[in-house]
Amino acid sequence: MSTEALLRAEHLAFGYGARIVGAEVSFALQAGEVLCLLGPNGSGKTTLFKTLLGLLPARAGRVLVDGLDVARWSRARLARTIAYVPQAHAALFPFTVREVVLMGRASRLRPFAAPGRADHAVAEAALASLGIAHLGPRIYTEISGGERQLALVARALAGEPRLLVMDEPTASLDFGNQVQVLAQIRRLARDGLGVILSTHDPDHAFLCADRVALLHRGRLAALGPPSETVTSESLRRLYGVEVAVVPLAGQGRSVCTPVLP
Template sequence: MSAQTLLLRVEDLAFGYGARIVGAGVGFALSAGEVLCLLGPNGCGKTTLFKTLLGLLPAKAGRVLVEGEDAARWSRARLARSIAYVPQAHAALFPFTVREVVLMGRASRLEAFASPGRADHAAAEAALDDLGIARLAERVYTEISGGERQLALIARALAGEPRLLVMDEPTASLDFGNQARVLGQIRRLAGRGLGVVLSTHDPGHAFLCADRVALLRDGRLAGLGPPEETITPASLERLYGVPVAVVPLGPGAGSVCTPILP
């Protein structure tokens, strides 16, 4: 665990929809500068857990503490200022420019019906520069590549000046090079002191960017710890139901995870 500021603590959390409990007994903590990677098969509860962390769904039991305070007592606006959400890259319905998309990240900082001011535009420009996509500012968001859209969504989140990022499969549908670029940005942002929780379907990505890994199976934690200790052939086979090889690539290079076909 990092010795830096504790940003997020999840205590014995149960989560779900209405009367249906999707997961229970989940607990972990996240400090500033840490990346926690959430792994689990489809339907295990990752998205529902994320919605609960973001305050979009009320906790069924347990607590979500943000910077030591019970987030259930916070307004939606205050929570949005502390935790930003980065969805999978998508094509928007309207032809906004990249600059306009990033500026939308300032919504949590504005009063109702207020227009973005000089500070909001400055924050958006800074986020564009920070992600290295200022050259795309006037491009139409729907016309740029998937990797560029994902970087724009991260910039949009950063424009709101959050302490925490929750990222739902940020490398999904990206090519090999763009996956590496996004993972590199995640590691760099953590190095600046942000806390990051992300999900992925590629266990190998955890070796590249995560400090710790949480394994989620049937809505419960099946493992929690550093990637090297938590991601093993046995744990992945229990998680996904198929034999998996974990191949170390050498000091500092992480490991590759691949299913073993019959």
């Protein structure tokens, strides 16, 4: 890994207008690393992501990519470097999956330019890399939730970014589709992408994350490897419930089980 972090947040404060949602958040993300952000509703995860993406200005501190302050970057440059993967959703118009993925090339095109042969080739490669090339001609609104989520990942990859920001990419997916999406996240990191994702399931941190950041009331409560960060005590402080973190024999990871009162 490079000595210079791909993404770095330094003493970051974020919020809306005069309302500060979070402050003094600092972390670094290397290329090829998955950072999992855990936190309850209202802890500031989405607002933090919007600030990293440049959709909201930092209220204090700064966001760096390759050591450069992105506040000085154009929107186009930022969009070519950092791609956003939202939660799966149903589009309003009956685009094909191929057309949805091709939309990811927008950051690489000149204003009002139409996608060319090279852009179509990149979109097809993104579909193939996720094993969903067969979905290309299907209507996006008619495929399953898991397939839509993978299509959104392919759309992000079509922009050829170096960093993926993923807001609860497994939300509303069934168990099998969750595993499939998490496996693809690990594969993308192995290919050299930096990935930061949020989730409400601490088990996902053990499955795909290199490091975990716990966000509580807009502050970082902990940051480190899953085995050191996701503990019964830290989850109790984070969510206000008792949780047993049970090691799996021979697996090198643990699972989290809530303890009912």
